[in-house]
Amino acid sequence: LRAGLLPSGCEIAEYTVSPVAMEDGAHEAHASSDEHESLAASPNHHDAEQHSCHSDDSEVENIMQEPPHPAGHRPHTPSQLHLPAAARAQSGSRSEPRLSRRQSAEFDLSSVPISPTRPKSPWGPFDPYNNNEDQGKEYVGFATLPNQVHRKSVKKGFDFTLMVAGESGLGKSTLVNSLFLTDLYKDRKLLNAEERITQTVEITKHTVDIEEKGVKLKLTIVDTPGFGDAVNNTECWKSVADYIDQQFEQYFRDESGLNRKNIQDNRVHCCLYFISPFGHGLRPLDVEFMKALHEKVNIVPILAKADTLTPAEVKKKKFKIREEIEQYGIKIYQFPDCDSDEDDDFKQQDHQLKESIPFAVIGSNTVVEAKGKRVRGRLYPWGIVEVENSAHCDFVKLRNMLVRTHMQDLKDVTRETHYENYRAHCIQNMTRMVVKERNRNKLTRESGTDFPIPVVPAVGDETEKLIREKDEEVRHAEQQRDSHSQHEHECEQSYSHVVKQ
Ligand code: GDP
Numbered sequence: 001l002r003a004g005l006l007p008s009g010c011e012i013a014e015y016t017v018s019p020v021a022m023e024d025g026a027h028e029a030h031a032s033s034d035e036h037e038s039l040a041a042s043p044n045h046h047d048a049e050q051h052s053c054h055s056d057d058s059e060v061e062n063i064m065q066e067p068p069h070p071a072g073h074r075p076h077t078p079s080q081l082h083l084p085a086a087a088r089a090q091s092g093s094r095s096e097p098r099l100s101r102r103q104s105a106e107f108d109l110s111s112v113p114i115s116p117t118r119p120k121s122p123w124g125p126f127d128p129y130n131n132n133e134d135q136g137k138e139y140v141g142f143a144t145l146p147n148q149v150h151r152k153s154v155k156k157g158f159d160f161t162l163m164v165a166g167e168s169g170l171g172k173s174t175l176v177n178s179l180f181l182t183d184l185y186k187d188r189k190l191l192n193a194e195e196r197i198t199q200t201v202e203i204t205k206h207t208v209d210i211e212e213k214g215v216k217l218k219l220t221i222v223d224t225p226g227f228g229d230a231v232n233n234t235e236c237w238k239s240v241a242d243y244i245d246q247q248f249e250q251y252f253r254d255e256s257g258l259n260r261k262n263i264q265d266n267r268v269h270c271c272l273y274f275i276s277p278f279g280h281g282l283r284p285l286d287v288e289f290m291k292a293l294h295e296k297v298n299i300v301p302i303l304a305k306a307d308t309l310t311p312a313e314v315k316k317k318k319f320k321i322r323e324e325i326e327q328y329g330i331k332i333y334q335f336p337d338c339d340s341d342e343d344d345d346f347k348q349q350d351h352q353l354k355e356s357i358p359f360a361v362i363g364s365n366t367v368v369e370a371k372g373k374r375v376r377g378r379l380y381p382w383g384i385v386e387v388e389n390s391a392h393c394d395f396v397k398l399r400n401m402l403v404r405t406h407m408q409d410l411k412d413v414t415r416e417t418h419y420e421n422y423r424a425h426c427i428q429n430m431t432r433m434v435v436k437e438r439n440r441n442k443l444t445r446e447s448g449t450d451f452p453i454p455v456v457p458a459v460g461d462e463t464e465k466l467i468r469e470k471d472e473e474v475r476h477a478e479q480q481r482d483s484h485s486q487h488e489h490e491c492e493q494s495y496s497h498v499v500k501q
Pocket of ligand 1: 167168169170171172173174175304305306307308361362363364
């Protein structure tokens with residue numbers, strides 16, 4: 001991070017933590033195990049077990065490049081084209097050594113071509129041509145493109161940057177730990193009241209690599225400790241806005257540079273903004289923060305500590321907050337519209353998701369026993385609130401939205417809308433600066449007070465052409481005038497010579 005871009009007093013701390021197993025043993029997002037590694041290389045676990053040859057990436061690539069045919073043989077002989085699968089297996093078994101039962105099962109499944117132009121498919125059950133309809137038909141094969149994209153992105157891994165903002169004590173760290181089942185705040189130092197008076201907004205960054213079913217995710221959590229904690233909170237959103245801009249600037253520089261191969265993308269994809277459950281709707285600071293940032297980042301409002309409210313209060317507060325968001329013209333993250341051909345269940349879920357804004361959440365990092373089941377929740381003298389029970393709060397809806405259904409959309413909106421706005425703004429400013437500089441140089445050249453710096457060519461081909469034509473005309477006129485005066489001078493000289501004589 002480059003110094004000087006954040007306001008003075010704003011510090012940035014960076015941590016990298018490794019995932020820790022939480023009390024809840026059911027979750028699978030841990031550091032990679034052997035099983036996960038083999039799953040990563042194969043499109044499906046079952047497939048990896050049955051076809052050991054599919055579990056090795058390099059082998060798959062070899063298969064894709066070079067069909068396994070003996071040298072000197074044409075890959076697709078007519079006899080092979082028309083023989084039914086069973087007959088092919090039989091004829092093959094005559095000349096081949098006898099196969100064991102397991103080997104012959106492998107032979108039947110993987111080495112018998114389904115489509116004549118594809119001798120062996122590396123995609124196993126995920127092969128888009130793997131059905132009876134396609135038997136014997138000729139295909140170019142580009143229906144496997146989605147598989148290729150899938151494979152490449154799984155290999156590369158994914159990244160996601162989530163920002164949490166809101167005054168301290170609203171349960172931000174507890175919620176983040178509950179969402180990703182990691183202890184991201186091990187080293188956090190809590191300040192006392194006296195220390196907080198002088199504290200400015202800090203930006204801290206925690207990175208954790210998590211892996212689930214062979215898919216790797218580099219998760220970055222950006223926290224804003226100190227936000228809204230001071231006696232005077234005027235413009236305390238500024239350092240957060242500066243941080244987001246700084247990430248855009250870094251990305252803009254990197255992608256305009258020479259080496260664009262390994263650009264690190266630290267752009268913030270989503271900001272969970274925590275609203276206190278104790279106020280009556282939004283506070284001025286909430287409005288100010290969201291209005292200052294809504295064009296830079298996807299804001300998802302959160303109603304914190306929902307267990308401190310009755311269901312009727314939650315409903316009333318949600319309604320009031322939604323109303324105020326509209327009233328103040330705050331543009332929070334908009335869920336994309338459902339396609340009309342989606343099934344009714346999906347449409348219903350989508351509608352419920354939109355109605356849940358702001359998500360009323362409960363966070364907890366402890367596992368308690370409720371009705372004989374171990375659940376993540378909060379234990380009170382009068383009962384247990386379960387974090388993952390949708391009758392108690394919107395935690396599951398929020399997690400599903402963030403991770404399962406909308407993570408890619410959040411990234412797309414960041415790239416296509418927020419970053420694009422930043423980029424356009426930057427380019428506009430740069431163009432303005434160039435024009436200003438050009439005009440300044442022109443003035444300097446005309447006044448002759450300085451060394452003339454070559455003027456930047458006029459914008460647009462047409463203008464440039466006109467200027468060149470004009471220059472040509474002026475030069476021509478000057479040449480004519482010169483030759484004319486030369487001629488006149490010569491005439492004069494010869495005339496005076498004659499007169500003298
Ligand atoms: P942060 O400063 O915003 O990161 O807040 P913390 O996550 O440190 O939580 C502050 C306190 O609130 C801790 O004592 C948590 O146990 C508690 N807490 C966190 N989430 C909840 C919640 O959903 N409900 C209630 N009642 N308390 C919570």
